[in-house]
Amino acid sequence: MHLTLAMHIPDGFLSGQVAAATAVMATLVVAVALRIADRSIDEHQAPLLGVLAAFVFAVQMLNFPVVGGTSGHFLGAALAAVLLGPWLACLVMTVVVTTQALAFADGGIGALGANVLNMGVLGALLGGLIVAGAVKVVRPNHTLYLAVVGVGAWVAVMAGAAATSIELALSGTIPLGTVLPPMLGVHAFIGIGEAFITIVAVSGVLAARPDLVAIGCGRPLPVVLAPPRRHPGVAEEAS
Amino acid sequence: MPPRLFVAIALALSIGLGLAVSPFASSAPDGLQSVAVKHAFADRSTAGATAARAPAPGYAFPGVRDQRLARGLAGFAGTLAVFAISMGLGALIRRRRWTPATTHLS
Numbered sequence: 001m002h003l004t005l006a007m008h009i010p011d012g013f014l015s016g017q018v019a020a021a022t023a024v025m026a027t028l029v030v031a032v033a034l035r036i037a038d039r040s041i042d043e044h045q046a047p048l049l050g051v052l053a054a055f056v057f058a059v060q061m062l063n064f065p066v067v068g069g070t071s072g073h074f075l076g077a078a079l080a081a082v083l084l085g086p087w088l089a090c091l092v093m094t095v096v097v098t099t100q101a102l103a104f105a106d107g108g109i110g111a112l113g114a115n116v117l118n119m120g121v122l123g124a125l126l127g128g129l130i131v132a133g134a135v136k137v138v139r140p141n142h143t144l145y146l147a148v149v150g151v152g153a154w155v156a157v158m159a160g161a162a163a164t165s166i167e168l169a170l171s172g173t174i175p176l177g178t179v180l181p182p183m184l185g186v187h188a189f190i191g192i193g194e195a196f197i198t199i200v201a202v203s204g205v206l207a208a209r210p211d212l213v214a215i216g217c218g219r220p221l222p223v224v225l226a227p228p229r230r231h232p233g234v235a236e237e238a239s
Numbered sequence: 240m241p242p243r244l245f246v247a248i249a250l251a252l253s254i255g256l257g258l259a260v261s262p263f264a265s266s267a268p269d270g271l272q273s274v275a276v277k278h279a280f281a282d283r284s285t286a287g288a289t290a291a292r293a294p295a296p297g298y299a300f301p302g303v304r305d306q307r308l309a310r311g312l313a314g315f316a317g318t319l320a321v322f323a324i325s326m327g328l329g330a331l332i333r334r335r336r337w338t339p340a341t342t343h344l345s
Contacts, residue, residue: 007271012285037332044242046329051249053325058257058318061298061310063265070273071265095325099317105286105293164271173280182277186270208240208248 007075007160007187008100008115011108015171022167023113029121030094033087045084048212052080053092055201057099064193072190075160077123078131078153079198083205085214086128093120118163123156130155132215142206145217149202150195157194161187250322257314261298262307 014022041049056076063071076096080089097116100106107115130152134140140148161183169176205213240248268276275281290296300312 007269009271010284010286011289012283013275013280034332038335041329041332043333046333047242047246047326049329050322050326051246051253054250054253054257054318054322057321058253058261058314061257061261061264061314061317063267063269065265065267066270068273069267071267071269073264073269091328092325095328096321099321099324101289101293103294103317103320104298104313105290105296106298108286108289109292161270168280173283174278178278179274182274183270186273190270209242209245212245 007073007119007164008097008107009111009118009164009167011110013108013171013173014111014114014167015173016110018167018171019110019114022111022117026094026113026116026121029090029117033090033094036087037091040085041088044212045088048084049088049092052076052083053095056080056092057096059197060096060100066186066189066193068186070186072186072193074194074197075119075123075157076198077120077160078127078149078156078194079201081124081128082131082149082152082198082202082215083213086124088214089124089128090121093124096120114164114167118160118167122159122163123153126159127152127156128215135215135217140217142217146199146203150199153195153198154188154191157187157191158184253322254315254318257318258311261314262311 056074056079059074059076061073063073066072077089077093080092083089084092094116097107097120098112101109101112101115131148134148135145138144138148162180165176165180165183168174168179173179202213206216210216267273272281275284295301295313295316298313298317299306299309300316303309303312
């Protein structure tokens with residue numbers, strides 16, 4: 001049977017301990033994300049949550065060829081973090097990755113925690129941190145901001161590839177020194193595609209609805225851990 | 240652009256990509272897969288067992304012979320499904336926030 005696996009780890013690659021440990025970590029992060037979302041989500045963000053999950057799912061299906069007869073696909077964690085803040089992004093990615101495993105057998109059920117961490121949580125938190133940090137420290141103009149978004153997206157993919165390699169090594173599937181270089185090598189290219197798609201999507205949202213970008217360059221400084229709640233009725237912040 | 244129009248356009252774009260573009264995506268082995276094949280641990284995968292429990296394994300809509308059509312339909316259904324689940328999750332979180340137990344914070 002031909003299965004289009006992705007960076008998604010299938011069952012059988014991870015040891016029981018690694019699968020259990022990553023499942024616990026992913027569950028904890030989702031619990032924290034739900035608590036923070038409770039306090040920070042605003043009325044615009046509920047539909048955005050749905051649309052972003054739809055976009056991430058659809059674009060993850062679009063494998064593009066990279067070097068050496070290998071393909072790669074968009075992950076979307078950094079995009080979700082920029083648009084929704086890192087914690088809501090974790091929730092969006094969890095919905096996408098879980099649906100992929102349960103409905104489409106893309107990624108294992110036992111490996112679900114690892115896949116949520118590698119493709120969702122790591123990228124969302126790291127990508128969000130990079131972009132929010134750069135916005136806070138440098139206060140970039142539009143072009144530099146988009147470049148930073150691209151860097152965040154690239155780093156998110158590399159972090160996911162590194163985490164996948166470490167989990168495979170800890171599972172005794174393959175030594176880290178053997179798996180890490182080729183995983184980082186191929187994902188360095190996949191990350192360029194990720195950066196490109198993320199920049200295009202963020203540009204599109206900035207052009208249409210800049211207020212929907214949680215970590216933007218023209219907004220008041222974002223608080224990384226809890227995006228500021230925009231009160232219904234207060235239309236636009238004075239700038 | 241009004242919020243509803245934005246949501247409608249973004250959703251239409253996503254559904255369009257899932258339905259009409261995904262059948263033409265590259266089917267070459269992806270990053271992890273190619274590393275697994277090259278370093279001879281691909282055969283450890285028990286993805287077949289996962290597939291046996293999934294309604295549309297490998298993004299192939301059940302009962303559709305044509306591979307491209309099956310993938311497009313799976314993309315369509317999956318995109319709508321995650322949209323609905325996430326919208327529901329967002330609505331659930333928002334509803335929770337307005338209950339007396341949580342509003343006393345402000």
